[in-house]
Amino acid sequence: MDYRFHWNVVFQNMPELLSGAFVTLHVSVLAMLLGIVIAILLAIAKMNNTKFFCHVATVWVEIARNTPALFQIYMAYFGLGALGIHLSPYAAVLSALVFINAGYLAETFRGGFQSIPSTQYSASKSLGMTSFQSYWHIILPQMLRRIYHPMTNQLVWSILMSSLGILVGMSELSGTTQRLQSLSFRTLEFFIVAAVMYYILTKLVLFGSSLLSRRLFRGEI
Amino acid sequence: MISVQNVHKSFGDLEVLKGVSLDVNKGEVLSVIGGSGSGKSTLLYCINAIESINKGTILVDDVNVHAKVTNKDKLRQKLGMVFQQWNSFPHMTVLENAALAPRIVKKMSKEEAIEIARKELEHVGLGDKLDVYPTKMSGGQQQRLAIARALAMKPDYMLLDEVTSALDPELVGEVLDTLRLLAEEGMTMICVTHEMGFARDVSDRVAYFHQGVIAEIGEARQVITDPQNPLTQKFLSKVR
Numbered sequence: 407m408d409y410r411f412h413w414n415v416v417f418q419n420m421p422e423l424l425s426g427a428f429v430t431l432h433v434s435v436l437a438m439l440l441g442i443v444i445a446i447l448l449a450i451a452k453m454n455n456t457k458f459f460c461h462v463a464t465v466w467v468e469i470a471r472n473t474p475a476l477f478q479i480y481m482a483y484f485g486l487g488a489l490g491i492h493l494s495p496y497a498a499v500l501s502a503l504v505f506i507n508a509g510y511l512a513e514t515f516r517g518g519f520q521s522i523p524s525t526q527y528s529a530s531k532s533l534g535m536t537s538f539q540s541y542w543h544i545i546l547p548q549m550l551r552r553i554y555h556p557m558t559n560q561l562v563w564s565i566l567m568s569s570l571g572i573l574v575g576m577s578e579l580s581g582t583t584q585r586l587q588s589l590s591f592r593t594l595e596f597f598i599v600a601a602v603m604y605y606i607l608t609k610l611v612l613f614g615s616s617l618l619s620r621r622l623f624r625g626e627i
Numbered sequence: 628m629i630s631v632q633n634v635h636k637s638f639g640d641l642e643v644l645k646g647v648s649l650d651v652n653k654g655e656v657l658s659v660i661g662g663s664g665s666g667k668s669t670l671l672y673c674i675n676a677i678e679s680i681n682k683g684t685i686l687v688d689d690v691n692v693h694a695k696v697t698n699k700d701k702l703r704q705k706l707g708m709v710f711q712q713w714n715s716f717p718h719m720t721v722l723e724n725a726a727l728a729p730r731i732v733k734k735m736s737k738e739e740a741i742e743i744a745r746k747e748l749e750h751v752g753l754g755d756k757l758d759v760y761p762t763k764m765s766g767g768q769q770q771r772l773a774i775a776r777a778l779a780m781k782p783d784y785m786l787l788d789e790v791t792s793a794l795d796p797e798l799v800g801e802v803l804d805t806l807r808l809l810a811e812e813g814m815t816m817i818c819v820t821h822e823m824g825f826a827r828d829v830s831d832r833v834a835y836f837h838q839g840v841i842a843e844i845g846e847a848r849q850v851i852t853d854p855q856n857p858l859t860q861k862f863l864s865k866v867r
Contacts, residue, residue, distance in 0.1 A: 528677055529714035529773075533728035533780060534704035543727060547718050623718070624760075 415590045416599050426582030427603050433500050433571070433578060434564040440500075441507025441560075448512035449519065463512065470509020475567045478502035483574040495576035503564050510560055518553035519545070551623050558615040562608045569604070579603060628652055629674060629784060629817070634683035636669055643669045645839035646683070651784075651817055656810045658826035658847065659819045661836030662862060667819045668711075670836075671786045674817070675706050687784070704732060707777030711789040713769040715761035715776075721748060722757040725776045733780070740779075747775040751805050767798030771805055778809075785809065787818040803829075823866060827851040835859045 416423075451463035470478075482505075483498035493501065522545050530540035569580035577585075579600055587596035629651040636644040643666045651657050659667045672678040674685055676692050676699040685692040690702060716724050725744035729735045735743070748754055751771040761769050770790055777785060787806065791799045803825050810816065810829050820826055826833050826847060833850040835843045835858070843856040854860045 523712075523714075525710060525712055525714050526716070529708075529710060529716075530728075531677060531700075532675055532703055532706070532708035532710075533776065534700050534732040535728060536700050539731055543731065544716055548716075551718065 409594070411595055412592055413595055415592050416586075416595045419586050419590075422582055422586065423579065423599065423603065426577060426579040427607060429496075429576075429578040429582075430565060430568050430580075430604075431607060433496065433503065433568050433576075434561060437500055437503035437507055437564050437568075438557075438561045440504045441511055441564075442557075444504065444508035445511030445515055448508055449515035452512065452516055453519070466505075467509045467512050470506045471513070475502065475506055476570055476573065478505055479570050479574060495571060495574045495581075498574055499568060499571040499576050499578075503568060506567075507560055507564060511557065514553050514556045514560070515549075518549045518556075521552055522548050554615075554619055554623070558612065561611055561615075565608055565611065566604065579607075628686075628688065629815075630684075630686040631670070631674070632684045632686070634670070634673060634685060635681045636666070636673055636678065637681055643839055644673070644680075647836075647839070647841055648683075649834060649841060649844060651815060653783075653815055654813050655832065656814075656816045656818065656830040658830035658833045659817065659836060660821070660823070660826055660833060660862070661842075664838075665836040666839045667836045668788050671708070671788050671817060671819060675703060675708050675786055677708075700732075704780055705783045707780060707782035707785045709770070709773045709777055709785070709787045709790050711792050713766065713773040713790075713793075715769045715772050717760065717762050720758050720760055721753060721764075721772055724761060724772055725779045728776070729779050743781075744775070744779050747778045748772070750778065750808075751775045752801070765798055766794045767801045770794065770798075770802045774802075774805055774809075783815065785814055785816045787816060787820070789819050789821065792821060821866065823851055823863070835862065837862070 448463040448466060451459035452467070454460055479499055479502040482493055482502045483495065486493055526544055526548070527540055530544040535543070568578055571578045572580040572584050575581065583596050583600040587593045590596070631647055631649050634644050634647045635642065647666070647670060649657070659670065661667045669678060673680050674687070674692065680693055687702060687705060690697060692699070692702060716727070719727065722741065722744055725748055726740040729743050730737060730740035745754070745757065748757060751774055753768060753771055753775060756764065756768065761772055764772070790806070791802050794802065799822070803822060806816070806818065806825070807829055818826070818830065830847045832844060833847045834841050835850060835854070835856070837858050843850055843854060843859045850859065851863065854863055
């Protein structure tokens, strides 16, 4: 054990690491937002009686939940590339994360929706509310409370999984770290700092999320 | 007036209502008794158009409830409904529960809706619980909230579906007292109930449902204390 730590080179490169971290956050949040939109459609399709939509959604969810994230990223980057569709590393990682997020969140949304007793709907209808009003004021707010924390977890997962972007040459936090350590040979230092930055990033997300939830949800379920 | 004429209702192969006819006049309290599966709750759901019917007609103030042209959301404003499982909205305070429908359905101003909600909540004895969340309250209190929430819409009729069945015995009294109060004030009510004492003392008439038909209907005290139909006699001897 005569390894000597040299942190200076890491701190000199902090601006680059920070811009890598920004890309990480950027791709994860965008993948989350797009994932949510598609997940809503998938969840509706899965609960729909039209067989075709239901099957498409089921296949999507099954693949997304039961194959490695690495496989999705390779499919988006190399797989589509082989077919003549060339995505940038950023676009490939983004589309893979959107695909997976949508698959996971679709099940979260479906479960959340089905966990609200149908009697809540009857009760709001009995007060003269339209179907839209019943969903908007009664069903969705209760559903949002139940799926809020699973959604936060999914965002944290996206941040961590975006590090796989390193394998297709993306310049997010891991990719940047990889490049800088290979130039400086301070592998351990760079990856320790990168890990700390991931940790801080996810903690910030969790903190922000719990602040927001306190503002949004006053009542209890 | 609510007029039910030869109503049939099936769930799949199971025919739950097999030709039910009855009238409820303004200001009248009708209690509906009967065993489970006799169709008494289904009738309320059909009157409120939460369930469709297969045959027959239901008129509320001469409006055909199940006609395609009828605006059912509008019609339900006249028909307050309270359920066995009170169904309070858990993400809103007691006051918000009662003020929501007046505000978004009747398009009242926020102040107006809150004023009406507050009045109805005081009416059922929940004046000190306005800012509490319903999950913090007892079943009896939540059921009274459900009654106040329905009353805040100023309905002409109240449909009550076994509103005390899911309550702990010591909480039944407070809810029945609230219903007594409503009856004294002249509210028109159809109460599906297992409380024979309540049916006898508070309602004007009692209908006994047996396997989807009305086996006996008549003046409340007579049906409960001196039933004519052997089926009613058998039922009442069991529940007493």
